Amino acid sequence: MSSVVVRDYIIPANDFTIAGDASSNVRKILSQIGVAPDIVKRTSIAMYEAEINAVIHGNGGQAHVEIDENKIVIIISDQGPGIADLELAMQEGYSTAPDSIREMGFGAGMGLSNIKKNSDILEIKTAVNEGTTVYITVFFK
Amino acid sequence: MEQYYFHSVTLDTSKCKGCTNCIKYCPTEAIRVRNGKAVIIKERCIDCGLCIRICPYHAKKAVTDPLESIKNYKFKIALPAPTLYGQFGPDYTRERIVSALKQYGFDYVFEVARAAEIVTNATEYYMANKEIKKPVISSACPAVVRFIQIRFPNLIDNLLRIESPMEVAAALSRQEVNEKYGIPLDEIGVFFISPCAAKVTSVKAPYENRKSNVDGVLSIKDIFLPLLGIMKKQGDITSEPFSLSSAIGVSWAVTGGESSAIKEGRRIAVHGIHSVNDILEQAVKGNLDNIDFLEVLACPEGCLGGPLVVENPFIAKVNINNEIAKIAKNQAHRVLPKHKDVKEFEWKSTVEYRPIMKLDDDMMKALEKMNMIDVITEGFLGLDCGACGAPSCRALAEDIVRGDAKETDCIFKLREKVNSIAHQLHQIESAGSMSDDNK
Numbered sequence: 001m002s003s004v005v006v007r008d009y010i011i012p013a014n015d016f017t018i019a020g021d022a023s024s025n026v027r028k029i030l031s032q033i034g035v036a037p038d039i040v041k042r043t044s045i046a047m048y049e050a051e052i053n054a055v056i057h058g059n060g061g062q063a064h065v066e067i068d069e070n071k072i073v074i075i076i077s078d079q080g081p082g083i084a085d086l087e088l089a090m091q092e093g094y095s096t097a098p099d100s101i102r103e104m105g106f107g108a109g110m111g112l113s114n115i116k117k118n119s120d121i122l123e124i125k126t127a128v129n130e131g132t133t134v135y136i137t138v139f140f141k
Numbered sequence: 142m143e144q145y146y147f148h149s150v151t152l153d154t155s156k157c158k159g160c161t162n163c164i165k166y167c168p169t170e171a172i173r174v175r176n177g178k179a180v181i182i183k184e185r186c187i188d189c190g191l192c193i194r195i196c197p198y199h200a201k202k203a204v205t206d207p208l209e210s211i212k213n214y215k216f217k218i219a220l221p222a223p224t225l226y227g228q229f230g231p232d233y234t235r236e237r238i239v240s241a242l243k244q245y246g247f248d249y250v251f252e253v254a255r256a257a258e259i260v261t262n263a264t265e266y267y268m269a270n271k272e273i274k275k276p277v278i279s280s281a282c283p284a285v286v287r288f289i290q291i292r293f294p295n296l297i298d299n300l301l302r303i304e305s306p307m308e309v310a311a312a313l314s315r316q317e318v319n320e321k322y323g324i325p326l327d328e329i330g331v332f333f334i335s336p337c338a339a340k341v342t343s344v345k346a347p348y349e350n351r352k353s354n355v356d357g358v359l360s361i362k363d364i365f366l367p368l369l370g371i372m373k374k375q376g377d378i379t380s381e382p383f384s385l386s387s388a389i390g391v392s393w394a395v396t397g398g399e400s401s402a403i404k405e406g407r408r409i410a411v412h413g414i415h416s417v418n419d420i421l422e423q424a425v426k427g428n429l430d431n432i433d434f435l436e437v438l439a440c441p442e443g444c445l446g447g448p449l450v451v452e453n454p455f456i457a458k459v460n461i462n463n464e465i466a467k468i469a470k471n472q473a474h475r476v477l478p479k480h481k482d483v484k485e486f487e488w489k490s491t492v493e494y495r496p497i498m499k500l501d502d503d504m505m506k507a508l509e510k511m512n513m514i515d516v517i518t519e520g521f522l523g524l525d526c527g528a529c530g531a532p533s534c535r536a537l538a539e540d541i542v543r544g545d546a547k548e549t550d551c552i553f554k555l556r557e558k559v560n561s562i563a564h565q566l567h568q569i570e571s572a573g574s575m576s577d578d579n580k
Contacts, residue, residue: 001509001516020426027425033507034499037294041425048426069504140504 005029005067011051011076013060022063023047026074029067035140043072043138046118049111050076050134056101057081058132070140071120077133083126090116149203149341150188154178156200161527163192163201168414169291173540174530184497187287188339189414189439190448203338203448206357208364211246214330214356218318219247220310223254223394224336224444225361226464227457233372235385235464240378241371242334245364251314253333254390257306259313261389261402263486267303268406268433274299276409276424276432279399281305283343284439285417286492290348293421294494299435302488306393307333307340309486311354332357334364336447339439348492360449388468394461396443399436406433413441500542514538521551528552 007029009022027044031037047063054061058078066073083089092113095102116122121137159177164170171185172192179192179200193201211217219242226235242250260281268277278299280286289296304312311331318324333340333355344353392398400408409432411420417437423429440446442454450457500514501507517538524534529550531537540546549555 001512003505003508003512005508005511005515023426024422028498029511031294031496032498032500033511034496034502034504037494041295044425045427067508069508 003069005033005065007063007065007067009063009065011054011058011061011063011078013058014055015060016055019052019055020048022065023051026065026072030072033067035072039138039140042118043074043136046115046122046136046138047074047076049114049118050074050136053111053132053134054078054080056097061131072138072140074136074138075133076136077131079131082128082130082132083124084128086124086126147342147346148181148183148186148188149205149338149345150181150186150190150193151202151204152179152181153200153202156198158198158200160197161530161532162195162197164527164530164532166191166195167532168288168418170532170536172532173545174527184495185291187284187291187439188342189284189288190338191414191439193338193448203341203360205335205338205341205360205363205449206332208359208367210357211330211332211359215328216249216318216322216324216330217247218249218251218314218329218331219334220251220253220256220307220314220331220355221334222307222336222361222444223252223257223391223461224447224450224457225334226391227394227445227461228361228365228450228452229369229372230460231463233369234467235391236378236381237372237375238368239385240381241368241375244371244375245367247332249314249318251310251317252386252390253306253310254386254393256310256313257390257393257399258386258402259309260303260306260486261399263303264301264403264434267301267487268403276429276435277301278424279434279436279438280488281393281399281436282339282438283337283348284339284414285437286348287339288414288417288439289421290492290495291497292418293425294496295425296421297492297494299424300492302491304486304488305343306390308354315354330356332359334359334361336361336444336450337440338448351489361447362449362451365451385468388465391461391465391468394444395458395465396438396445397436398443400434403434407431408434408436410436410438412438412443412446414439500539510542513542517541517548520548520554522553524553526552 012018023044026047027040030040030043051063054076058080061076061078064075088094090112115136119136120139123135126132157178159174161174163179164172164174168189169185169187171182173180190203193203221242226238239250276299278296278301280301315329315331318329319326331354335358341358344355344358347353389402392402396412397410400410411417417439445457446454500510518535521534529537531540537546537551541548549558
């Protein structure tokens with residue numbers, strides 16, 4: 001048996017009832033394979049934020065997860081509007097979320113900076129009108 | 142380690158029919174049906190008592206101490222949980238219940254409600270500390286604490302590090318009796334009168350690895366009839382001196398009681414272990430960072446819905462609320478005993494993460510096992526029918542990988558196998574008859 005665990009999830013557009021299921025599932029897997037609780041927490045926060053971003057801004061998308069004994073790599077991609085100014089988007093408090101989203105308690109502009117804070121490597125590829133792909137890596141040691 | 146394996150919740154094998162009701166509802170997937178009988182996986186059980194409530198054959202029970210065990214002590218203290226007051230109906234006031242306990246044979250009654258007020262006070266001082274992690278999660282329900290220990294290690298630091306009202310009541314009453322009456326400590330027996338199986342476990346096998354101050358746990362169910370009998374014959378009790386707790390302590394029996402007793406902050410009260418699971422999932426995701434206090438109780442309707450109660454929780458709630466309304470009339474002001482010294486009631490040690498869901502100590506092997514579970518699960522129909530004795534197809538796959546079950550425990554897999562053997566036999570037989578024809 002291979003010792004790389006792979007998971008693929010569909011992230012539905014604008015459906016907050018399902019948003020977060022993928023990161024919950026990943027959290028359970030990481031606990032089952034014995035990853036330390038604080039690392040599990042960082043990973044699930046980073047993934048949850050990216051998932052929510054795809055729901056809010058990206059019109060949904062997909063998550064691809066690979067776990068080996070050293071690290072987890074999470075790739076979340078959407079075919080949404082893309083990010084025009086990535087540097088600006090990374091700043092805490094900057095948000096383009098519409099009021100309807102903010103009313104639900106999301107869209108505080110902490111998403112990307114929170115992902116960065118909780119991941120070891122964060123890479124973002126984005127193009128206006130084409131979509132955004134977020135690569136998150138968290139090491140286990 | 143041994144102490145972890147004591148559980149109040151146990152199985153009466155003679156009553157168990159081997160149905161799948163309990164395995165489906167268990168929040169920690171701690172029950173399997175093997176050889177036609179339910180088996181509780183001890184490491185996983187959190188004593189929430191949900192299976193006791195679910196089982197149509199009453200085959201699940203909670204072990205408590207027998208009523209006679211109070212006779213082992215010269216001086217007997219009763220600690221009635223406030224839930225007790227909701228069991229008897231409008232004619233039976235708190236005063237009557239408390240004096241019935243004395244008539245039953247207890248020398249001293251210390252209301253757990255009184256200790257609950259002290260815990261409320263201690264919680265307020267605790268919450269005033271800006272350093273603590275929010276939301277603070279109530280630690281009063283031992284089933285929830287155990288649930289967090291195995292499922293939500295990231296929330297262990299959010300637990301309110303203050304003893305439960307039961308433990309505070311036990312410590313204070315023992316001390317009071319010792320000082321007031323000069324009774325030697327070893328002659329005092331402290332008995333909690335409990336709606337709750339998990340409290341039994343927390344007395345016999347405390348998660349903080351220290352000895353409990355409670356000597357025995359009696360169930361409300363057991364003492365209900367004796368108390369009712371006494372109260373029916375009870376004479377005039379108006380001359381007895383009563384110093385009972387205020388409404389704040391009594392309200393702890395009702396959901397929202399603990400959280401609304403705290404003066405300020407954003408508070409949520411959640412009850413029922415599956416709802417508790419959902420709110421803790423939210424907490425892990427960071428969605429409750431703007432909440433100050435989270436009251437979480439494993440039983441539906443909180444302690445009033447405990448597995449060891451007699452009265453329907455909704456009726457009990459009316460009874461308790463009537464009692465609370467009476468007290469509120471008598472005591473216009475919020476009276477809380479002053480216990481500035483929170484340290485006295487703080488946990489001396491912490492609870493630990495118990496990674497019992499882990500597949501293997503070696504992460505490489507755990508990853509391989511995870512993949513094996515995926516492959517095996519793929520091969521099942523995904524009906525989660527429970528006929529194999531595991532709660533879901535994935536749980537069976539996990540059991541197989543852990544070496545506790547085999548693929549043909551699945552009746553569909555078994556049928557496939559029987560079909561294929563039958564097919565093979567048929568082929569052998571027709572090959573045989575062909576060679577017969579050739580003779």
